[in-house]
Amino acid sequence: MGRVQDKVALVTGGASGIGLSSATLLAKEGAKVVIADFNVDGAKEAAERIKAEGGEAVGIFLDAGDENSIKEAVEFTVEQYGKITVLYNNVGSTNLQKDLDVVNMDLNEWDRLMNLNLKSVLLGSRFAIPHMIKSGGGSIINTASMAGFFGDSIRAAYGASKAGVVNLTRYIAAQYGKNHIRCNAVAPGLILTPAAKNNMPPDVLDIFAKYNALPYHGEPDDIGNTVLFLASDESKFITGQTIQVEGGHYIANPTSPDFEEFMKKS
Template identity: 50%
Template sequence: MARLKDKVAVITGAGSGIGRSAAQLMSREGARVVVADHNSPAAEETAALIEAAGGRALPVTVDVTDEGSIADMINAATDEFGALHILCNHVGGTNPRTDLDLLRMDLDEFDRAVTLNVRSTLLGTRHAIPHMIRAGGGSIINTASVAALVGDVLQTSYGAVKAAVVSLTKSIATQYGPQNVRCNAIAPGAVMTPALANNLPTDVIEALKQGNALPYLGTPDDIGHTMVFLASDESRYLTGQLLVVDGGMTMQSSAAPGRRAMLPG
């Protein structure tokens, strides 16, 4: 089933992890994909994987902190494929070494986090929407985080900027719904991306797993499949929403893992 046949998708952060998964899965569903990443070799590798599987992909180097680079990315998509229907604003992040608690956090890191997560989402959308309107509509998918929904002892900036992404998503959906442009956000929980696997100790990963209602952590494909759903007409009546894809991490009581261990058998 080609759920995205004849669609053109731009995906930022598509050089690895969740972005690469989304690019490959959308291609399998018939989309022509612009694989955008600041890491040129990684973008080229993702595009090569798509082409080897019979799809069409264009690797693009992008710096999402620079508006000119974002504009060039969107223009490359329409120049190569003639239209734009899907935008995944997936790039984001923070520096855990400097994004600390409120009194110790680096304010320069806060400004950087705003630029990398919020401003990039706003600018990518701003440049994409006129093309989507010309195409008769489109779907914008923003990557938020469960950090937007809960408090934490560290990464103060990250939670704040991802909450801003959720709010921005609702404004975009409200303002451009009449032009048939939908906008939704995804809040991933702990996902076994290469970044997580390579940067967290085994005991921390196990603790994250114990915090889930499901007995495992997610994979990039779990988020990628959700992005495909939001990109497709199967979600045509869904806009302005936050889909929390976290294995039940944020919905259960913090006492649940301990109480589960007390159950007989």
């Protein structure tokens, strides 16, 4: 207990999934948490559950595609708790019907994802950093994605936006480290959030499992615990990094599982 005692955290996209796990773990370990989400009812319900378990949290509305909304969320956090020392830029989105290959993607979807997935990280950091400097430093954590490191047959805009998050993380770390501000990112692989469980057929989950180094899928707390570590002083000498939390899905030669099956049949 107390790994982030007296820290003040703003968690965007915190009403469900990875954001909810992170907010809950941060509060459990002593942080005061503002949960900001477009689903404001979900954010408020999450805050009430945290308070019922003895934590300190409040839920507010956030439209991460709107600059003023992001600024208001940061300012609310400072007004509510006197400072902001942890910012978790977690909001992200994709649309598999519109975010296709380079030739066929909807260009409006490209603009939407660059604004929502990448510019929101820039703006959240832009508004939080001056407050962090005043309070002696802080930790900024961004949700990237393994899609930011590898190509795929679809989701070109999503992958490009997340690659931007990876490099923006380095820039923030380099520019504000002397102000005692660290900036890191987490790159999840497939995580069994409620959305993934509800939208991915078992056969698709089996395909992912085939290529994992570990014999199981990730859970929201696998990311939440990484966020907690990066928010805490345990990671005080880590900055500019993107931690890949993906079960070893990408570490092997991609032909390895198929080659193993071939060898079994030989």
